[in-house]
Amino acid sequence: MPSPTESAPLWGRLATCGRLAIGLHIYTKTALVFLLAALATLALNQHFTPHFPDATLRLALSFSLVQITATITLALYLIAQRSFTRFQKNIHDQLRPALQENITALAFSGQAWPATVPKQGPARQVLEECLSTALSGLRDSNRDRLTQFAWDQGFARQWQQACSSPSRKRAIALLAAVSRPETHALMENALADPDPAIRTEAARALLANADPATADRIFRAVLNESLLIRVLLTADLKRHARLLLSQTIPSVLADSPSQQIVNCLEILSAWKLAIPGFDISPLLDRLEHLPLVVALLPYVQVPDTVEDHLRSALETPDLEVRCAAAHAVGQLKLNALLPTLLPLLNLNARLAAASAKALAQMGPEGERHLQAVLASGDRKASAAAMEALETLAVGVQ
Amino acid sequence: MTGKRVALVGFPPPQAAELTQIIMDAEGFTRPLSPLQVDPASDILKPFELILLDVESSAGTSWTDPEKLAQVQDRCIAVGDVSALRPLASSLSFREYCPRSSSTEELLLRCTLALRPHTHSPQRSAPVGSTVVLADDDTSVTSIVRRALERNGMTCELAATGKDALALITRLKPCAAVLDVHMPTIDGFEVLSRTRSSAELAHTRIILLTGSEQESDVIRGFTLGADDYICKPFNPMELTIRLMRVLGRL
Numbered sequence: 001m002p003s004p005t006e007s008a009p010l011w012g013r014l015a016t017c018g019r020l021a022i023g024l025h026i027y028t029k030t031a032l033v034f035l036l037a038a039l040a041t042l043a044l045n046q047h048f049t050p051h052f053p054d055a056t057l058r059l060a061l062s063f064s065l066v067q068i069t070a071t072i073t074l075a076l077y078l079i080a081q082r083s084f085t086r087f088q089k090n091i092h093d094q095l096r097p098a099l100q101e102n103i104t105a106l107a108f109s110g111q112a113w114p115a116t117v118p119k120q121g122p123a124r125q126v127l128e129e130c131l132s133t134a135l136s137g138l139r140d141s142n143r144d145r146l147t148q149f150a151w152d153q154g155f156a157r158q159w160q161q162a163c164s165s166p167s168r169k170r171a172i173a174l175l176a177a178v179s180r181p182e183t184h185a186l187m188e189n190a191l192a193d194p195d196p197a198i199r200t201e202a203a204r205a206l207l208a209n210a211d212p213a214t215a216d217r218i219f220r221a222v223l224n225e226s227l228l229i230r231v232l233l234t235a236d237l238k239r240h241a242r243l244l245l246s247q248t249i250p251s252v253l254a255d256s257p258s259q260q261i262v263n264c265l266e267i268l269s270a271w272k273l274a275i276p277g278f279d280i281s282p283l284l285d286r287l288e289h290l291p292l293v294v295a296l297l298p299y300v301q302v303p304d305t306v307e308d309h310l311r312s313a314l315e316t317p318d319l320e321v322r323c324a325a326a327h328a329v330g331q332l333k334l335n336a337l338l339p340t341l342l343p344l345l346n347l348n349a350r351l352a353a354a355s356a357k358a359l360a361q362m363g364p365e366g367e368r369h370l371q372a373v374l375a376s377g378d379r380k381a382s383a384a385a386m387e388a389l390e391t392l393a394v395g396v397q
Numbered sequence: 398m399t400g401k402r403v404a405l406v407g408f409p410p411p412q413a414a415e416l417t418q419i420i421m422d423a424e425g426f427t428r429p430l431s432p433l434q435v436d437p438a439s440d441i442l443k444p445f446e447l448i449l450l451d452v453e454s455s456a457g458t459s460w461t462d463p464e465k466l467a468q469v470q471d472r473c474i475a476v477g478d479v480s481a482l483r484p485l486a487s488s489l490s491f492r493e494y495c496p497r498s499s500s501t502e503e504l505l506l507r508c509t510l511a512l513r514p515h516t517h518s519p520q521r522s523a524p525v526g527s528t529v530v531l532a533d534d535d536t537s538v539t540s541i542v543r544r545a546l547e548r549n550g551m552t553c554e555l556a557a558t559g560k561d562a563l564a565l566i567t568r569l570k571p572c573a574a575v576l577d578v579h580m581p582t583i584d585g586f587e588v589l590s591r592t593r594s595s596a597e598l599a600h601t602r603i604i605l606l607t608g609s610e611q612e613s614d615v616i617r618g619f620t621l622g623a624d625d626y627i628c629k630p631f632n633p634m635e636l637t638i639r640l641m642r643v644l645g646r647l
Contacts, residue, residue, distance in 0.1 A: 096536075104540045108633065130537045137538035139630040140479060140498055239501065242418060273422055 015165070015194060040066045088122065095126045103130050106149055107142040117153050128155060132170070135177040147178045160186055165195045172198055176205030188214075191221060200229050207236040215240040216248045222267075223252065223260045230263060234270045241273055258288055265292035268299075275300050284309055291320035298331035307336060314340045323354040330358025335365055345373055345381040352380055356388035401512055404445040405431035407454030408476075416449065416504075423505050438465040445472070447508055452477035452485055463489065474511055476504075479634045486638050494642075496635050503628055506612055510619075524572035524600050524644050528552045532562030532588065533577035533606060538629075542575065545633035549641065559583030566592055566601065573602040573640055578614050586621055593622040602643040604636070 044062035052058040105111035118124045135146050150156050156178050159171035172190050175183045190202035203218050210218065219240075222233050237244065252264045265283075268275070269292060278300045283293045294313050297306060313325035314337065326344060329337050344355040356373070359366035373385040403420055405413050413431035420426045429449075434456050435441055442448060451457050452475045460466055466473075466489060474493040475482060482494050493511045495504055529551045533539045536557065543553040554569060556562035560582040566574055574592070576585035585605055592598045605618040605626040615626050624643040627636050 100537055100540050103537060104544055107541055108544050133535050134537040134541065137535055137630050138541065138632070140496075140632040142541065142632060143630065235502075241422070 037066050037070065040069075091122050092126050092129075095123050096130065099123065099127050100130050103127075103134055103146070107134055107138060107146050110145050113149075128158075131155060132174050135174060143177065147180070150174075150178055151180060156180070156183065165198070168193070169195065169198050169201055172201040172205060176201070176208065179205075179209070191218070196226065196229055199225070200232050203233055204236050207233070207239065210240060212240075212243050212247075215243055219244050219248050220252065223256075223263045230267060231270075234267055237267065238271050238273070241271055245275060245278060253283065261289055262292060265289060265296065269295050273299060281305075290316075290318070291324040294321060294324040294328055297328045306332070307334060310334065310337060311340050314344065319348070319351065322351055326351070326354040326358045330361035330366075333362050335362055338362070338365070338369065342369060345384060346378060349380055349384070352384035353387065356381075356384035357391070359385075360388040360391060400427045401446045402427050402444055403429040403447045403449060403508070404435075404442055405429050405449050405451075406435055406442075407451035407456030408449070409451075409454070412451075419501050419505065420508070423508075426508075434459075436465065437462070437469045442469055447512060448473045449508075450475055450491075453481050461489075472511070474507060479632050479638070483634060483638055486642060494635075494638060496632060498632070500628070502612065506615060510615075524602055526570075526572045528554060528569055528571040529640070530554050530556060530562060530565045530569065530571045530574040532556040532559065532565075532574065532580060532585070534558065534580050535577070542633050542636060545637050546640070549637055551640075557581075559585065559588050563588050563591055566598060567595070570598060571601055573604065573644055575604045575606060575636065575640070577606040578608070578618070586617060589618065589621045589623055602640075604639060604643065606631070 041059070041062045044065055045058055048058045048061060052061065102113055106113065118127055131146060131150055135143060135150065138146070156175060159174050160183070162168045162171035168190075172187065175186065184206075187202045187206050190198055191206070193199050193202065199221075203222065206214055207218060215237075218233075219237055222230055222237065225233075249264060249268070253261055256264070261283075275296075280293060280296060280300045283289055286293075290313065294310070297310065310325050310329055310332075313321050314329070316322060316325075322344065326341060329341055338359075341355050341358060344351045346352070356370060359370050367389070370385040370389055373381045374389070376382065403426055405416055408416060408431060410431075417429050417431065420429050430445075432441060437460050448469055450460065450473055452460075457475075457477070470490055471492050473491050474495055475485060475489075475491040476495045477485070477497055479496045479498075482496065485491075486494055493507050495507045499507070527550060529546055531539045531542055531546075531553050532555075533542075534557050536555075539555050543555065546553050554565050554571070556565050557580075559576075559580040562574065562576060562580070563583060565571075566588070574588075576588055578585040580588075589603055589605065592601060592603065602624045603622070605614070605623045607614040607618070607626055607628055618626055625639045627639055
């Protein structure tokens, strides 16, 4: 029988059933409490009949008694729970130093475990906690020793069998730290997990040592993920940028749905990576991708026609395209486009800010124009120019 | 910083190609050259602002003449296994040390930091004593670091929160403190900033423990007056090398 994390789609269905069951359980419990309270009130009401002839008084008294009893019971339950947690914490605190010392000796000098490794109970829990923090904080030979220990003592197997969403996420992170070939298949399956946090963790773990085929597969999968996940994984994907740029990305850009192309271009822009030999010209004709494509122009091998493309982009009615073009002109320091850039300072605030920033990037000539704008008296343009000059003064680009 | 030239000395061709790609992808560097064998006094190395030396290569092991090395050591980063860097760090003084297992981001950050001008502060007194304050809420890691430092003759005091760390630093006036950036109550930056604002603690050298690849944290740390940083996950031996280096005891 496959372990829970190994069969992600099955887990998805089970998790949904679980969530429904928990919801049902909570509603049932609440209804049961109300029912019990009502029954108790009625029983007390019956009991008080000979003593209190007034029905209203009897009912009020019964209801109050039930409420008081319920409050006391709840308070006792909470006190007991808190005491148990404190008791458990005390036991853990007592066990921790010795176990931590053993882990230190093992990680630092490979010293064998001095006694029997706890197999269950609180000591096992504390050992797992210490082991997992040490695994995520150390590297090289120290981590290798702990990894071997985690494997030999069945912790890795225990993590593979994690059930709930948070523990599965933690398990994936720890198995990534253990990094054994035996856990690779599990990581691959976790890429299809219904929980996005687990998918992200698995993708990150796999990308750390991914072969070309895995990097390709993960990149394509990431294109269908939410913006947050794409942002989280952008830096990890960048490690494989050369490989992805040679094969995966051209194929994605040539033959993918529009949204995937947009996501792919966003990742490329976020990498801020020089992409020599990357032919971007076919994309310049596709209007829906134009802002992102224009933003990428400073990073690709600039074709001879780039000035023409940027000039027409600066004159297009689309605000996004114009802003992206202004940024690109600034980054490429295309002084020839100054006459086209300057009128944008007098248009809307966003465009004015983008073109002022571009002028600031263009060196002394751009700076002269910004000074002139400051003196012009146009409030919107002056504000943008002032901000760009301040940015320039503190050296932030 | 634009167009800085980097020489890769002693790296085998596949690794040199990989490093070339990494450096070319970063902003501010030109295409590095990778001579396999070159003498440190050679004219070939003169135009390079930065030299990355594989200390485990035959070129690296031959760079032992202190006189010749003096011409390049202030712009040379030693790259190698931590166990190889440790003895080297005690005999030679390179600008930076970078373990081979470091991430690409860390290597680039070390390169960028090595290109910054030296920031000597002549008023700063030499560290005294052998007490080090280790501040991290993760006790599994501090106990390992403690063992590593105690083997090198240091006395360690542990703090689990920023507030405790600050109290210990103020009371003990240690020669160094290793501060985790993210701690309960007061974070590592705040402890660093308060330590640096006290004239009595000017001699205390501070190393920051940051999450991996948090470049912004590193820059902020140096701005506040940190002497070095180390990224988690880390090798305790590397931390020992960096600590001994900032204490001038290598």
